[in-house]
Amino acid sequence: xxxxxxxxxxxxxxxxxxxxxxxxxxxxxxxxxxxxxxxxxxxxxxxxxxxxxxxxxxxxxxxxxxxxxxxxxxxxxxxxxxxxxxxxxxxxxxxxxxxxxxxxxxxxxxxxx
Amino acid sequence: xxxxxxxxxxxxxxxxxxxxxxxxxxxxxxxxxxxxxxxxxxxxxxxxxxxxxxxxxxxxxxxxxxxxxxxxxxxxxxxxxxxxxxxxxxxxxxxxxxxxxxxxxxxxxxxxxxxxx
Numbered sequence: 646x647x648x649x650x651x652x653x654x655x656x657x658x659x660x661x662x663x664x665x666x667x668x669x670x671x672x673x674x675x676x677x678x679x680x681x682x683x684x685x686x687x688x689x690x691x692x693x694x695x696x697x698x699x700x701x702x703x704x705x706x707x708x709x710x711x712x713x714x715x716x717x718x719x720x721x722x723x724x725x726x727x728x729x730x731x732x733x734x735x736x737x738x739x740x741x742x743x744x745x746x747x748x749x750x751x752x753x754x755x756x757x758x
Numbered sequence: 759x760x761x762x763x764x765x766x767x768x769x770x771x772x773x774x775x776x777x778x779x780x781x782x783x784x785x786x787x788x789x790x791x792x793x794x795x796x797x798x799x800x801x802x803x804x805x806x807x808x809x810x811x812x813x814x815x816x817x818x819x820x821x822x823x824x825x826x827x828x829x830x831x832x833x834x835x836x837x838x839x840x841x842x843x844x845x846x847x848x849x850x851x852x853x854x855x856x857x858x859x860x861x862x863x864x865x866x867x868x869x870x871x872x873x874x875x
Contacts, residue, residue, distance in 0.1 A: 649801070676861045687848065687867040695861055735801055739861060745790055745852055747863060749801035
């Protein structure tokens with residue numbers, strides 16, 4: 646089974662703090678994704694990566710950055726956390742083949758106070 | 759622009775009755791369509807997908823989905839609902855636009871399914 650793990654299930658940070666969310670997958674997937682999930686808005690793509698050191702902006706990249714130094718690890722960074730970044734953050738990975746389905750981690754619920 | 763819509767915020771069904779969760783899409787070219795389920799405080803789990811072939815796709819946990827090209831729909835169905843099916847369901851379509859677009863999915867807003875005993 647594909648396993649995608651995220652470093653924290655729950656996280657509470659203060660406004661202005663730098664926040665790191667880590668994601669690791671064990672299936673040698675080329676593609677990795679960061680989403681945020683908010684009620685009524687579904688999943689919105691923040692950033693994705695299709696190879697090591699490669700990254701592309703998604704639909705809502707403002708206030709976020711990412712890092713992918715190794716194939717299995719994709720980090721989301723909030724440079725200066727703000728209260729409007731309080732959300733559920735989901736990491737996913739997939740192969741670059743015709744299968745296309747993404748496999749998700751359990752999510753990190755981030756609260757910024 | 760490509761998009762997917764889930765017209766119902768919530769669907770209520772009695773246990774044992776059939777259920778349908780609706781999804782419509784708008785894409786250029788042939789659609790690749792997906793259904794995911796999210797149980798409380800969990801990540802999304804893949805249920806099923808349509809790439810090509812039979813319009814009726816069978817997936818996990820007894821779910822199936824029917825692809826209808828003329829109606830641009832991909833509704834999720836189950837013949838007999840269980841209380842344990844209560845969850846949030848997301849429809850998604852492959853995004854063909856942009857850099858690496860073939861690897862991205864566009865998700866609907868989600869439909870909450872409540873199955874009552």
